[in-house]
Amino acid sequence: MADEQKAKLRLEIAHVLFMDIVGYSKLLTDEQSEALQELNQIVRKTEAAREADAVGELIILPTGDGMALVFTGSVEEPVECALEISHALRAQPSLPVRIGIHSGPVHHVKDANERENIAGVGINIAQRVMDCGDAGHILVSKRVADDLAQKRRWQPYLHELGDVEVKHGVVVSLVNLYAETIGNPAPPARIGKAPVRPNKAVKHRGLSPLARAIFILAGLLIALVIVSVIFAPAIMRSLGKGHAASPPQVPTMPSPSSLADTIKSAVTKKITDELKDDLSGKKKTEPASSDATKHITSLAVLPFKNYSGEPNQEYFADGITDVLTTELSGINAVTVKSHQSALKFKNSTKSMPEIGQELNADAIVEGSVLHDGNQVTVNVQLIEAKTDRHLWAKKFERDVRDIFKMRNEVVEDIAREIQVAVSPEQSSRLSNARMVNPAALQEYLLGRQSWNRLTEKGLTDALEHFNRSKEIDPNFALAWVGVADYYVQAADTIVSPIDAFAKARAAAQRALELDDSLAEAHFALASVKWSDYEWRDAELGMQRALKLNPNYAVAHWGHGWLLVFVGRLDQALKELQRAVELDPLSPIRTLDVNVPYVLKGDYNSAEAQCRKALELDPSLYLPHFALGWINIKRGNYAKAIEEYRIAQTIETQPIIAGFLGYAFARNGQKDKAMETIAELNQLAAHRFVTPYCQALIYLGLGENSQAIDWLEKTYDERSPWVDWLKVESLFDPLRSNARFQALYQKMNFPP
Template identity: 35%
Template sequence: MSAEVKKEIELEIAHVLFLDIVGYSKLSVNEQHARVDELNGIVRLSEQFQKAEAANRILKIPTGDGMALVFYRSPEEPAQCAFEISRALKNNQRLQVRMGIHSGPVSGVVDVNERTNVAGAGINLAQRVMDCGDAGHILLSKHVAEDLEEYEQWRPLLHDLGTFEVKHGVRVSVTNLYSDEVGNPRLPKKLEAVKKHHAHVRWAAVAIGLLLLGAVVAAFMIVSRRPTTSLTAIPEKSIAVLPFVDMSAGKDQEYFSDGISEELLNLLAKIPQLQVTARTSSFAFKGKEVAIPEIARTLHVAHVLEGSVRKAGNSVRITAQLIRTGTDTHLWSQTYDRKLDDIFAIQDEIAADVVKQLKVTLLGAAPKARTTDPEAYALYLQAVQLGRPFTAEAFKQSDALYRKVLAIDPRYAPAWYGLARNFGNETGQGLLPGKEGFAQAREAAVKALAIDPDYAPAHAQLGWIEMYGDNDLAGAALHLERALALDPADLSVLTTSATLLQSLGRLDEALALEDAAVRRDPVNVTALFNLGYHQRMAGRLDAAIASFRTVLSLSPSNG
C-alpha cells in the first residue's frame, strides 16, 4: 500500500464528543441533508473546534445522523465545544441534538480523500453515554466527570446521575453537564424507564450467554497457563509464515503470493499443538532486509516458513522451505509445479510436511484447505488484499470481486464472510448508514453460516454486529462463545470476545484473551497498546508498563 493511500493515526488517549440529531430517521432525505449541513456549520463556528483544527489536533468523523469529534489535548476541549454548540442551538427548535463525552484509547487511518475512521474504547463509550440522553443533554462518562472535577470552573456544572443499567444490563455511570443557560437539566427518559424487573430479565439473558462464554474463557485460561521450562523459552513447536515472494514475470501477482502465505498461516493455525504467528506480525518484515534469526527472535518462534510463488495463466510454481531459526538451517524444501486447479492440494501438502518435520502429533484429523473453483479462489485472494486500505474505493473494488467469486461459487463461505467484514468496516467509517450497513453485514454473515455452521469468523462477525449494531450483549455472547469453541486461535474471535468482556467489566477474562492475542501477534502495536491500557485499568501496573515499553520500542512515535 502506498504512503499516500494510507496514513496511520497514532494510538492515543483521546477525548471524544459524540453528537447525533434526535429524530433524524423520521426526516425526509432532503431534510436530513439540510439538518446535517446546519449542524456542520454550527460545529465549525465553535471557537474550541476552530482552535483544535488550527492546531491540527482534532478529527471529525461523520456518522450519518451526526458526528464524532476526537480531541487530543484535554477533556476540557470536548466539554467546552459541547457548551458552545449547545449555546448556539438554544433557540433552534428545528435542530435537536444530544451529546456524549468520554476519554479513552482510539486508533485508525486517514485515506487520500481525508475520510477518517477511528475505533476503540473512547469512541464506543462516548456513543453509549450519548445514547442515554434526550435532545439538549450533554452527558459525560464517570471518567470525564472525574477529570473535570479537578477544574474549579466545571464543578458547579457537574450533576451526577448515578450508575444505571441500560440495554441488556450494561452498567454506565453518567453525569449530566448543564448550567442555567446551557444543556438539559431534566433526567433522561431512558434512565427514567429503567425498571428493576426489566433489568432482571436482561441480566438473565446476558447471564446465559456469559455462562457459556465464561466456561470457554476459563478453559482457554487453563490451557494458556500450562507451565513451560522457562518464561522466556521459545516453544519448539512454533512457526511464522513469512510472505512468499512474487516471482511472476510481471511482478503483478503479489496479491496471490501474499494470499497463499496467509492461507497457509491460517491452515497451520488450526493445529492446536502448533503456535503460529498471526499475519500482522509475520508480514511486518515484508520488504525489509532483516535476517531470519532476528525475525524469529522478535516473533518468538523456533521455525520460519518462507518461499516464492510464480503464477502464469493456469500454471503455478510454489517453492517452500522450512528453516530452524536457532541454527539457521533448512529442515525441508520443496517445489510444486502444478495447474491452478491443484492449489488446495499444494497447501495441504505443505501443511502436512511442516507437521511432519516439526514432529507434531495431531490429536485429530489434519486440517484441510477449503476448496472452491480455482478462478473464484484467485478472485477471492485479490478481494481480501484490495479491502485492506480501508478506503471507499478499496471497499468498492473488494466488494465487486467478492460478488464475482459468489457468482462462480455461491457456496464459498469465506467470500460471504469477506462481504460481511467489508460492510461492517464501511459502516464503521460512515461510508454506509448504520442501519443499512449492519443489515447488509448481518445478511452476508448469516449466509456464510448457512453454508458452514462451524465457520468461526462468521460467528465472530455476528457477535460484533450484535454488540455494536443491536447493543444485544446476550446475543453477542452466544455467537462469540461458539466462535471461541470452534477456533480459539483466530484473532478476530479473540479480540471481539475481549471487547465484549471488557464492556461487562470482566477484566480478568478479557485480559486473558488479549494476552493470548498478543502472544500470537507480538509486534501488533494496536493489540499491545490495548493490552497495556486494560492492564492499567485492572491495576496491573507493572504489566502495563512492560506492554507500553514494548509499544514504544516498536513504534517510538506513539510516545
C-alpha cells in the same frame, strides 16, 4: 542418430557464471569441505539463482573447488547473482572467491554415470575468464560487457582490461566489473604476467587441436588416479559417515580406476544434489524426528516470494501466504503467528535468527509461488529460526482450481514434520477441500491485498473485490466472509452501524451455510450478535471460532473486548495478551492491552502499553487517543487535551473530537466544548458521527439530561460506543438516573 540425441547436441546460448575458491588446494580436507558448504549456502540464498531455478532456467555444475551456474534466461541474471555473492562475501573475508562470466554456446551431454551435464565453449571461456582474476574479482568477457553496456544501470560498473592470452593460446577480452562495495577494483595480477594483445585474430601453433585434447585428457586421468590414491581414505571415511551403523561388510580392494570413479561420482553427486535441491525446494533434510523439529512450539509464515515474473502477481503470492497461515492456525498444538505481523518482513533483509526473535517463533515457514496460467507451483521450506538450519522442504504443483487442496497438503506435511496432531475436525476439513473458480479466487485475493493496507480506501477497495468474487461464484464462502468482515469493520466509522451490521449478518450467515468450518464467518456473525447485545450468543460464537482456529489473533482480540464490556477484566486481559502473542508486531493489539489496565486503575501499565504501540508505529493516532483517556482518568485534563490535539494532527475521526470536547469541559473551557459540539453537528450532515461524541461533551459540561438524550441516540444507532455503559466510570454521575437505568436494562448486560 536418434531425435533425442540430436536435441541434446543442439547448441544454445547460455550465460555462465564460473567461480572457485582461491587457495582451495592449500586447505586441509575439513577446511575444503567447510569452505564449499559456506559457498553453497551463499549461492542458494541469492534471489537471482532462486528465481532462475524456479522457472527452469538454471543448471548447477560442481567443479571441485567451486561451481558453474549456467543461466539460460537473461545475460543480466549471472551478473545479478555475482553482485549478490560478492555482497555476501564481504561479511566472510576468510572465503576468497573469484568469478568469471561469459555468454556462449553450450550443449547438453551425459557423463559417464548417465547424468545430465552441460559442455561447450560457453563453459570453457567462462572458466578462462575466471582464471585471470584474483580473490574478489568479478571479471566478464567483452561480449557480456557489450550486452550490459546497452543499459545505463550497468555502465558505471564496467572497466576494460584488454585482451589476455590464457591457456592453449586462447585470447579473452576482459572487463572488470566493480563498484564501491562490489568486486575488486585492483587490476588482476595475471594481467601483468600474461601477454596483452590487441583485439584481432590470433594464429595458434604447436599441437593440433585433437592432439592437444588427447594430451589434456590423459593428464587429467593420471592426476585423478593420483588424487584418488592419496585422498581415498579420507574421502571414503567422509562419505561413509552416514552408514556407520550398517552391518560390517567384507572389504574389497578397489582398483585405482574404479576408486577414482567412485570418488568422482560420489563427491559430484553430493555437491550437485545438495545445491540444486536447495534452490529447487526439493532438498531432503534430516528426518523430522530430530530434536530440532520436536521442540518447535511456534511458527511464523513469511510472505511467499512471487516467482511469476510479473509484479502484478504479488497479490497471489501474498494471498497464498495468508490462506496457508489461516489453515496452519487451526493446529492447536502449535502457536502460529499472525499474517499481519509476518507481513512486516516482506522483502526484509533481516536474518532468520533476527526474524525469529522479533516474532518469538521457533521456526519459520518460507517459500515461493509460481503462478503460470492455471498452474500453480509452490516451494515451501521449514527453517529453524535460531540456527537458520533448513529442516524440511517440498515442492507442490496443482491446478489453480485445487489451490485449497494443495494448501491442505502443505499443512498436513508441516504438521507431520513438527510432530503435532491435528484435531479430528480439522483433519476432516483438510481432506475435503473444495475446488474454486479461478476468477473468483483472484478477486478474493485482490480483496485481501487491499484489506491488508488497513486504510479506509483499502477497506472500500476490498469490498468491491469481495462483491465481484461472490458475483462470479455465489457459492464461494470466503467471498461472503470478506463482505461480512468489511461491514463489521466499517460499522460506526464508514457506514451507519444499523446498515453495516444488517449486511454483515446476511453475509456471515450465507458463508456459514456454504461452509460451517470457517472460523472467520463464526467470528463475523458473533460480532453482529454482539451489536444486538446478545452477549451470551456472541461469546459462544467467538469460542466456536477459536475452537476452529485456536491461533486466530483477531478472534482472541475481539473476545477480549467483549469480556471488557461485560466486566470480566482479568479474563479480558489474558485474551488481549494472547492476541499480542499471536500478532506481536501489531500496534493495535499491543495498544489495546491498556484497556483492562485502565479500568483496573493501573494507569502506569496502561501508559506503558501505549508507549510500546508508538514504538511499533509512531504514525498511529490511537496511542495518543488512549493516552488522552488515561490522563482524563488521572484528572490531568490539560495533558489529555495535548494528546488529543496530537491525535487530530494524524487522524480526523469524530470520536477524537468527542473526547477532546469532554476534556475541554472538565478543564473549565466550556466555550471550546460548545464549539466542538457545533462542529460535530455540522460534520454529521456529511458523514456518520456517533452520537456518543455529543453525549460525552454534555456529560463533561454536567448537563446530564442532554447527555442521556445523546446516549439513547447512540443506542438507537447501534453504535458500539454504547457498550461502555457498564464499565466506564465517567458515567457514574448518571447511574442513579431512571432514564439511564432504563437504557442500561436494554443493553442486556450479564450480572
